[in-house]
Amino acid sequence: MKANILSDSKRQRRGGDRAGASQRLTGRAVLIWLLSFFGVVIAVNALMAKLAIDTMPGTQVDRSYQEGNQYNAEIAAARSQEARHWQVQGHVTRGSDRRAWVEIVARDEEGHALSGLSLAAQLERPTDKRDDHDLALIERDPGTYRGEVIDLAPGQWDLVLAATRGGERLFLSRNRVILK
Secondary structure: OOHHHHHHHHHHHOOOOHHHHHOOOHHHHHHHHHHHHHHHHHHHHHHHHHHHHHHHOOOOOOOOHHHHHHHHHHHHHHHHHHHOEEEEEEEEEEEEOOOOEEEEEOOOOOOOOOOOEEEEEEEEEEOOOHHHEEOOOOEEEEEEEEEEEOOOOOEEEEEEEEEEEEEEEEEEEEEEEEEE
């Protein structure tokens, strides 16, 4: 048994056997491991950033500086809209074939039909503006405007109504609608 121990110790002094030599940690191996580790981290981060940018539609306001300059005008328009005391009611009905109908009834403060308005509507998806739908509303009866959307998915939508007459915006509203 002593002979085996000596032979093992002699092998270790002479540089060891082949299995021991392959387990040595060299500078090149450390460099390869570090570059591989950081390469994987950078690749995963780049992939996640690309997926985040592709799935996020971006800002809600495309021209924030210009719209910020219009802030006081928006406040004045809201005050004059409030002073009119209009009663505008909207109703959205969604069929089983993914079609939706929007009906708007507009009355002045005395209950008379508001006729001759240019009424535009938009169904906006709160989570992704790429799903937004513009509607052309047509006055079917005095003060009653209707429009249709084809291929409208269920879920939460914002119904944005804008009424103009003679190029002047007279009414603007935004209401959350849940469609099943």
